[in-house]
Amino acid sequence: MEQIDVRLAKLARNGDRAAFAELVELYKEKIFHLAYRMLHNRHEAEEIVQETFLRVYTNLERYDENQKFSTWIYRIGTNLCIDRLRKRKPNYSLDAEMNDGEGTxxxxxxxxxxxxxxxxxxxxxxxxxxxxxxxxxxxxxxxxxxxxxxxxxxxxxxxxxxxxxxxxxxxxxxxxxxxxxxxxxxxx
Incomplete structure (x- = not known):
């Protein structure tokens, strides 16, 4: 039986916006938690979620249906986080958010x-x-x-x-x- 996310990805690839919206609902929290744990910054994590889904949408034709969709989307999100970490200045304070409440x-x-x-x-x-x-x-x-x-x-x-x-x-x-x-x- 085909995974629901794979079926949604196929539908979204064929222009079904509702199917893509369902994919977003399925994965937005998971990608946010991944990004937040890697970047420890709520704003950056939210940006990573948006960028991840933008990349998913623009690259749906590249998605291999023989691969788990979750693996594909996690790879995109993880790579975006790694890129963000590499661009950070070396003297960036990893707990700079602690006092403003967002880093809770x-x-x-x-x-x-x-x-x-x-x-x-x-x-x-x-x-x-x-x-x-x-x-x-x-x-x-x-x-x-x-x-x-x-x-x-x-x-x-x-x-x-x-x-x-x-x-x-x-x-x-x-x-x-x-x-x-x-x-x-x-x-x-």
Whole structure:
């Protein structure tokens, strides 16, 4: 049975605007979360979502229906994020948004199952430290860690999104985790 997103992509390719609008609805939040986790900037993440769908729309004829649509759109979004990261100035402060409220990490604000407020504060601080540590990862490790642990993609899907062998993905995940472990040992 054909995936719904593949069917929608075929319809959109043939000029069905409603089908394209459904694709946008299916993927806009996923692409936003991917972009926000990679760029840690709400405005830039919103721009990436728009640019991703613009590229999808203008390149629908290039989409290979034998490939998962999700892999294709994640590849486009990830590549746009990587391009944006490369264009940033080296002295860009990765937590510059923290004071204006837009950089709020909503995952860190999820209610805890812990009973005491102290436990909740410790958990929130730990999540913030993990998020900050992820931000310090070199780009190639950060991308893989975000796709695996924050977007919950499989190694195979990450391999397809980044057009890299699974062995490279495993290596980058391992090195990214080691980098995070060392960083967290110094903090906690």
């Amino acid at each position: 990490d909503w995952y860190a604000m999820l209610p805890s199952e812990d009973d005491t407020p102290d436990d909740q504060v410790i958990l929130s601080e730990t999540r913030n430290e993990i998020r900050k540590s992820i931000e310090t990862l070199p780009e190639k490790y950060k991308t893989v860690v975000v796709l695996r642990y924050l977007q919950d993609l499989s190694l195979q899907e990450i391999s397809e999104v980044l057009s890299l062998p699974i062995t490279t993905i495993k290596t980058r995940l391992h090195r990214g985790r080691e980098h995070l472990r060392k960083k967290m040992e110094n903090i906690l």
